[in-house]
Amino acid sequence: MRAIRGIWRWRHNPLRRTTDLVEAWVALSALFLVLLAAPLVGAVVGAVAQSALQQAVRDQRDSRHEVTAVVVRRLGGSPFEADPDTGTGRDTRTRVFADWKAPDGTPAHGAVMSGLQTPHRGDRFSIWTDVHGRLVARPLDSATATTHAVLAGIGAAFAAAAFVEGGRRMILWRMVRRRYARWDQAWERVGPDWGRTGTGS
Known part of the structure; x- marks a missing residue:
């Protein structure tokens, strides 16, 4: 909600920079991915693991x-x-x-x-x-197989969330570096005349 309010607040703010809006959209996108995509990844991985492990249970019961x-x-x-x-x-x-x-x-x-x-x-x-x-x-017990599948799903969901958060931090890090580089360029242009009479400072 904070990300949504932040985007709405920055829409017509005269101090808004393009990077501020991009940063807010990145945060909002990351939030939706963590809330929607990570659980979906966990559910898919858990379902696949459950199917494979239950098949292993059946195979072991047949052969042991x-x-x-x-x-x-x-x-x-x-x-x-x-x-x-x-x-x-x-x-x-x-x-x-x-x-x-x-x-x-x-x-x-x-x-x-x-x-x-x-x-x-x-x-x-x-x-x-x-x-x-x-x-x-x-032979592997069915309940134990289900437990392993659930743990695999939870682990996959956390891994997906960590991947999204890592991507968000990487994007922000690159944006901050670019912002500092622009500030350095601006200071280089303004620096030699800073504080002199008649230079508008």
């Missing part, structure tokens, strides 16, 4: 399978906290040697991380594998 593993023996090392990005923050993981069957029925075995605090031979727990029984990470 939850199977039951049986503890053969516990391996060395003390339990440690699970990755906060994949767990609840309270999950404890223990390294064990286990047997399991792939979705296609092929037997498999190897060292895996279990959610058992004190694993014993014969204990069962769930792991994720591909169709051939190779260990893979848990």
Whole structure:
């Protein structure tokens, strides 16, 4: 609103310079771009990210399978906290040697991380594998994918707003430099006669 009032006030002001009007229009344009274009960019980026991430969720659900593993023996090392990005923050993981069957029925075995605090031979727990029984990470959760998409949209909106503001500042910086250059030229013309009698000063 200040930019609009400024433009209206400067329209017929006898002290108005062309640069003043241009500066007001640049500020108004930047305001509209920040209020309209930045949210639009954020929405588009968020929608594209959501579509891509949800497709990744579907692909991972199709290619990754939850199977039951049986503890053969516990391996060395003390339990440690699970990755906060994949767990609840309270999950404890223990390294064990286990047997399991792939979705296609092929037997498999190897060292895996279990959610058992004190694993014993014969204990069962769930792991994720591909169709051939190779260990893979848990598939991406739909809600987590949506959260990432929202964050991407917000980040894109802020980046667009910062780009607009940077452009506005660059334009004003160039205008101020040009204005100072004109003042220097005017002082050079007036300077030698400044204060002398009969020179109109």
